[in-house]
Amino acid sequence: MIRAYKFLIRPTAGQQAALSAMLRDHCTLYNAALQERRDAYRHTSKTTVRYGQQSAQLKDVRAFGPDQVRWSFSSQQATLRRLDKAFSAFFRRVKAGEVPGYPRFRSHKRFDTVDFPKDGDGCRWDATPHDPVTRVRLQGIGCVKVHQHRCVVGKVKTISVKREGRRWYVILTADQAQPESLPKTGSVVGIDMGIANFLADSGGEFVPNPRHGAKAAAKLESAQQALSRCKRGSKRRRKAVETVARLHRKVRRQRLDHAHKTANTYVRGNDFIAHEDLKIRNMSKAPVPKPDADRPGAFLPNGAAAKAGLNRSIADAGWGVFLQILTAKAACAGREVMAVDPRNTSRRCPECGHTAKENRPTQEKFHCISCGHNAHADTVGALNVLRAGLLRRDANPA
Numbered sequence: 001m002i003r004a005y006k007f008l009i010r011p012t013a014g015q016q017a018a019l020s021a022m023l024r025d026h027c028t029l030y031n032a033a034l035q036e037r038r039d040a041y042r043h044t045s046k047t048t049v050r051y052g053q054q055s056a057q058l059k060d061v062r063a064f065g066p067d068q069v070r071w072s073f074s075s076q077q078a079t080l081r082r083l084d085k086a087f088s089a090f091f092r093r094v095k096a097g098e099v100p101g102y103p104r105f106r107s108h109k110r111f112d113t114v115d116f117p118k119d120g121d122g123c124r125w126d127a128t129p130h131d132p133v134t135r136v137r138l139q140g141i142g143c144v145k146v147h148q149h150r151c152v153v154g155k156v157k158t159i160s161v162k163r164e165g166r167r168w169y170v171i172l173t174a175d176q177a178q179p180e181s182l183p184k185t186g187s188v189v190g191i192d193m194g195i196a197n198f199l200a201d202s203g204g205e206f207v208p209n210p211r212h213g214a215k216a217a218a219k220l221e222s223a224q225q226a227l228s229r230c231k232r233g234s235k236r237r238r239k240a241v242e243t244v245a246r247l248h249r250k251v252r253r254q255r256l257d258h259a260h261k262t263a264n265t266y267v268r269g270n271d272f273i274a275h276e277d278l279k280i281r282n283m284s285k286a287p288v289p290k291p292d293a294d295r296p297g298a299f300l301p302n303g304a305a306a307k308a309g310l311n312r313s314i315a316d317a318g319w320g321v322f323l324q325i326l327t328a329k330a331a332c333a334g335r336e337v338m339a340v341d342p343r344n345t346s347r348r349c350p351e352c353g354h355t356a357k358e359n360r361p362t363q364e365k366f367h368c369i370s371c372g373h374n375a376h377a378d379t380v381g382a383l384n385v386l387r388a389g390l391l392r393r394d395a396n397p398a
Helices: 013-042 051-056 058-064 073-096 217-228 235-269 304-317 319-333 377-395
Strands: 002-010 113-116 123-125 135-138 142-147 155-164 167-175 188-193 197-201 206-208 272-276 336-340 365-367 374-376
Touching (some): 013 073, 013 142, 013 155, 051 058, 051 073, 058 073, 073 113, 123 155, 142 167, 188 377, 197 235, 235 319, 272 319, 272 377, 336 377, 374 377
Parallel strands (some): 188 272
Antiparallel strands (some): 002 142, 002 167, 113 155, 123 135, 155 167, 188 197, 197 206
């Protein structure tokens, strides 16, 4: 299996300048390759330029560009592959009838990652094995100190360098054997994602919603207002941009930390976990405008303001991130995770099976109009999710 590791690196002032130059030159290469594709297609011949052709030209580009020749050839090929993937995704969306999103030119301020496809080709992990400090060697940069906070298990396959604000990170992918499964517990659980509570499980337990984004909203609002008052291109504006980015990164790290800890708890305590197959992108869509037939150019109320608040809460909860982490941790631990259809899970009575909208009179309360069963609506949803997951598992045994 492939596992990723992310470590903070501590470059010197000279190495930091070289890393910035590397990102800038790779960004220039990316934009030049994109311009070539645009010009070729705009020609009357409608020529399509592909990755193979641009990769074959890379040797000539390096011969005439003194800025490009100092960097790894393989990393430059990886940058061209990134552009090729962007075009492949664009054509896939066009065929699917989705919003295409044509690949755009990248600013050097937003080009933050350089990939090295193979350890030993332009890069070397643990370049000084006899040094007590772990270092990664990068072509054109030198050996950079790494704050390795945990061991890397397996053979390192790829290495990436990423800039986040003023910090630099190295990201490794390592090929390692499948870890041993955790001991069986004999427990199964269903979970129901929510807003008031982050999740409720079939055992009647609730995980509170930390609302990291809402707690940081006041600071973010103040920082963004300060940013809007700054003159473009000024030193004061650059500092304001860093402040806003730092606050967003803190919220993201808090959300990830909460997701990892919650997923660990459920993976260690249960052999089987069922959850709702949520279509989060569809759930967070803005409502369709309602034109007013009596007043041309005017629109009727459509609840857009309330839906925007709900969408912020959904994004702040981070359901998608949590479910991805839960699935990955379960795979490593030998646990089984199954997604089930979420329709009517909080409207179906777990006692008699009666399904009706009236069974849920409020957001939290469940009262079956057929048998009179009372419970918390989220707990009822988790029970129904678990039962649906067990039925699906038994119907399709591995």
